[in-house]
Amino acid sequence: MSVSDCIIVPLDVPSELEAIALIEKLPQVTFWKVGLELFVSSGPSILKILNDRQKRIFLDLKFHDIPNTIAGACAAAARYGVDLITIHATCGKEGLQHAQSAMQTSAEQAGLPVPKLIAITLLTSISSRSLAFELKIPLELPEYALHMALLAQASGLSGAVCSPQEVAQLRQSCGDDFTLVCPGVRPTWAEVGDQKRVMTPAAALKAGANYLVVGRPITAADDPVRAFDRICEELS
Numbered sequence: 001m002s003v004s005d006c007i008i009v010p011l012d013v014p015s016e017l018e019a020i021a022l023i024e025k026l027p028q029v030t031f032w033k034v035g036l037e038l039f040v041s042s043g044p045s046i047l048k049i050l051n052d053r054q055k056r057i058f059l060d061l062k063f064h065d066i067p068n069t070i071a072g073a074c075a076a077a078a079r080y081g082v083d084l085i086t087i088h089a090t091c092g093k094e095g096l097q098h099a100q101s102a103m104q105t106s107a108e109q110a111g112l113p114v115p116k117l118i119a120i121t122l123l124t125s126i127s128s129r130s131l132a133f134e135l136k137i138p139l140e141l142p143e144y145a146l147h148m149a150l151l152a153q154a155s156g157l158s159g160a161v162c163s164p165q166e167v168a169q170l171r172q173s174c175g176d177d178f179t180l181v182c183p184g185v186r187p188t189w190a191e192v193g194d195q196k197r198v199m200t201p202a203a204a205l206k207a208g209a210n211y212l213v214v215g216r217p218i219t220a221a222d223d224p225v226r227a228f229d230r231i232c233e234e235l236s
């Protein structure tokens, strides 16, 4: 795996045509993320387009519902032939277990590789202040993120999504086999925007991330190809 394979670029665009244009502009990207904006606007056909081009797919729909509903959604998502699927750890143990087992059964019945179900620990747009004062969570932020990752692991999930600021601690506690995906990644030359807990790509990887999700620093750059190459250079 080359260093560029650990960068996941989100297709955060409002239409399939714009998504295809981005995929074609950046042929060196091997791992794409399909999230809520594109999936809600354009449906699942982008997943076939990515599969046909032999790209890896992170289907980031951040499921959050009761166990029965979440299990059905995960079973359906597993039939798209994607690599990663997200669910909120706040679904709780029963929901996470149902989701994992439904996804596994569904992929196996379809003769497809089982995707990795990964849990959102705490969105990277949430600060310590809003965790305490808006969400009223009485734990320190790193402690909360670790707790959610351990809950996901105890529920049989393959990994978690966390900010790079917590990844070292999660890696140490969850071990090397647990997949850790980090958004909230910002090169020094990029704008932070709505992200609150950020780190540079090199620091995030060094701290223990398996994959980095890097969107606007690449996709909103004047020259996305140069921005992607620059991040790869910084990583190697």
Ligand SMILES: O=C(O)c1cc(=O)[nH]c(=O)n1[C@@H]1O[C@H](COP(=O)(O)O)[C@@H](O)[C@H]1O
Residues within 6 Å of the ligand: 010, 012, 035, 060, 062, 086, 120, 122, 123, 124, 125, 161, 162, 183, 184, 185, 193, 195, 213, 214, 215, 216, 217
């Ligand atoms: O699940 C995610 O990928 C995700 C989780 C999270 O906590 N924070 C977060 O930013 N993301 C996603 O990662 C991407 C970050 O994009 P940029 O902020 O443009 O780099 C977006 O597509 C978000 O939906």
